[in-house]
Amino acid sequence: MVIFFLPARNSNNNDRRLNAFLDDFRVWKRALSAEEVVAMQCIVAPNAAGLEANWKFNKDSGVAAFDQTAITHFAILNSMTDANWSTDVACAVDMAVNDVASAKTKIYPNPVKKGHDIHFVTKEKSATISLNDAIGKLVKTQKVSGEKASVSSSNLGTGLYIYKVQSTDNNIIDSRKTRVK
Structure with a gap:
């Protein structure tokens, strides 16, 4: 319940x-x-x-x-x-x-072991990835160049995070969750 x-x-x-x-x-x-x-x-x-x-x-x-x-x-x-x-x-x-099939961004590994990099692949050649923790606090941002980006999880605590991929004109391209274990 x-x-x-x-x-x-x-x-x-x-x-x-x-x-x-x-x-x-x-x-x-x-x-x-x-x-x-x-x-x-x-x-x-x-x-x-x-x-x-x-x-x-x-x-x-x-x-x-x-x-x-x-x-x-x-x-x-x-x-x-x-x-x-x-x-x-x-x-x-x-x-x-259905959600995974419609995702515009690939993320791997998911979940990620603490200390390892989270890799993002998107169709956008220039974008920004932001990670928010479970209560909505922005914890990290990373620029995407050439459709790929890697974000270190070494400074992140274990738990669930929401990532957003935004284009240079601030349109949200994709938003999903990832977990650090």
């Missing part, structure tokens, strides 16, 4: 909690029709019009959830333990496979 604290903007009420089982948790900037909800129950593009956040919960451990959109909202899961995770989901489609 997952319990979420969903704070309302400008609210003094700190007792808003969701006690439920979740597979995907999405936030939209608009109301969806019933047909749209059914059509997107298992798969939604990370850049879908009006999609503000999409936490997939497709891991099997941890206390953080990562937004799959380019906006990269972070979610900390309070009172979450590895025993709370379940891979028994209603959708027959493996959404993680």
